[in-house]
Amino acid sequence: MAAIEAEAVSKRYGTEVALDRVDLTVAEGETFGFLGPNGAGKSTFINLLLDFAKPTDGSASIFGNDCQGAGVAARDRIGVLPEGYSVFDRLTGRQHVEYAMDSKDVDGDPSQILDRVGILDDADRTASDYSKGMAQRLVLGMALVGEPDLLILDEPSTGLDPNGAAEMRAILEEENERGATVFFSSHILEQVEAVCDRVGILQNGELVAVDTIEGLRESLGGGTKLVITLDRLDDGTAERVRSVAGVETAVARDEATLEVTCTNDAKMDILVELHDAGVDVVNFRTEEASLEDMFIEYTGNR
Numbered sequence: 418m419a420a421i422e423a424e425a426v427s428k429r430y431g432t433e434v435a436l437d438r439v440d441l442t443v444a445e446g447e448t449f450g451f452l453g454p455n456g457a458g459k460s461t462f463i464n465l466l467l468d469f470a471k472p473t474d475g476s477a478s479i480f481g482n483d484c485q486g487a488g489v490a491a492r493d494r495i496g497v498l499p500e501g502y503s504v505f506d507r508l509t510g511r512q513h514v515e516y517a518m519d520s521k522d523v524d525g526d527p528s529q530i531l532d533r534v535g536i537l538d539d540a541d542r543t544a545s546d547y548s549k550g551m552a553q554r555l556v557l558g559m560a561l562v563g564e565p566d567l568l569i570l571d572e573p574s575t576g577l578d579p580n581g582a583a584e585m586r587a588i589l590e591e592e593n594e595r596g597a598t599v600f601f602s603s604h605i606l607e608q609v610e611a612v613c614d615r616v617g618i619l620q621n622g623e624l625v626a627v628d629t630i631e632g633l634r635e636s637l638g639g640g641t642k643l644v645i646t647l648d649r650l651d652d653g654t655a656e657r658v659r660s661v662a663g664v665e666t667a668v669a670r671d672e673a674t675l676e677v678t679c680t681n682d683a684k685m686d687i688l689v690e691l692h693d694a695g696v697d698v699v700n701f702r703t704e705e706a707s708l709e710d711m712f713i714e715y716t717g718n719r
């Protein structure tokens with residue numbers, strides 16, 4: 418059975434189309450990254466899954482339970498970190514985790530969770546004194562209570578410093594290894610690239626791509642990136658490279674290095690063009706297109 422199943426889900430706010438007939442299946446045991454530019458509809462989709470909002474059309478289910486009806490039946494099996502979740506100022510971190518344990522009817526020691534998310538030393542301070550990153554860690558800790566079968570996390574790395582983001586990534590990997598399905602939205606593409614089995618890219622409410630990272634690369638014609646070091650580089654040279662058929666972008670990385678994204682077939686033509694321009698190629702190597710390169714290509718956003 419699918420962990421998440423969305424069938425032609427649409428959401429309109431007045432004339433604003435936040436989601437447009439989104440079909441998506443996330444299998445049990447997957448780690449799925451949900452990407453898209455600001456305003457693409459990621460939070461709207463997550464809010465529909467959590468029954469914080471109703472779809473205008475279509476339906477979504479979690480472990481076979483309709484999110485808008487029998488959703489409650491699935492709720493005990495999921496851990497959530499919703500967008501803009503705020504902590505209770507007067508409760509301590511420990512009390513928050515105790516509250517999550519009570520509401521899920523889970524026994525155990527809150528310290529273990531607080532330690533795992535790195536706030537055990539601050540467990541007995543009230544959450545009003547927490548920094549943004551500490552509050553984010555606390556909410557993640559609450560989501561982890563009861564070893565949920567599915568984690569739904571909206572921008573889990575918000576407010577975290579680089580160490581915090583790395584710890585978050587490790588937790589997502591551990592949860593997945595334990596058997597949980599992990600579904601999260603993120604703007605940190607390196608993190609998504611490192612942990613996700615598949616990604617979905619939303620653009621203006623439409624799911625424009627769903628695939629493995631390798632699959633995305635292939636559907637973008639190989640998505641090759643060339644890094645070319647030249648004896649000299651000026652605007653005219655970059656312009657000539659851009660005019661070669663199959664070249665998507667040609668950007669100067671520094672005064673002698675040109676970074677080019679192109680189809681596989683265009684590589685030779687680029688070298689010929691540089692030769693014709695009278696420019697010497699000092700070094701030439703290919704890199705795989707990163708998820709960031711592909712995101713830009715799918716969404717046209719920098």
Ligand SMILES: Nc1ncnc2c1ncn2[C@@H]1O[C@H](COP(=O)(O)OP(=O)(O)OP(=O)(O)O)[C@@H](O)[C@H]1O
Binds near residue numbers: 430460462
């Ligand atoms: N309650 C609401 N009322 C009206 N419009 C809304 C509401 N919630 C979202 N929208 C609109 O729906 C669209 C999608 O917003 P959403 O918050 O889902 O995007 P997002 O992909 O999560 O963006 P971000 O990366 O900035 O968090 C936007 O155009 C937004 O203005």
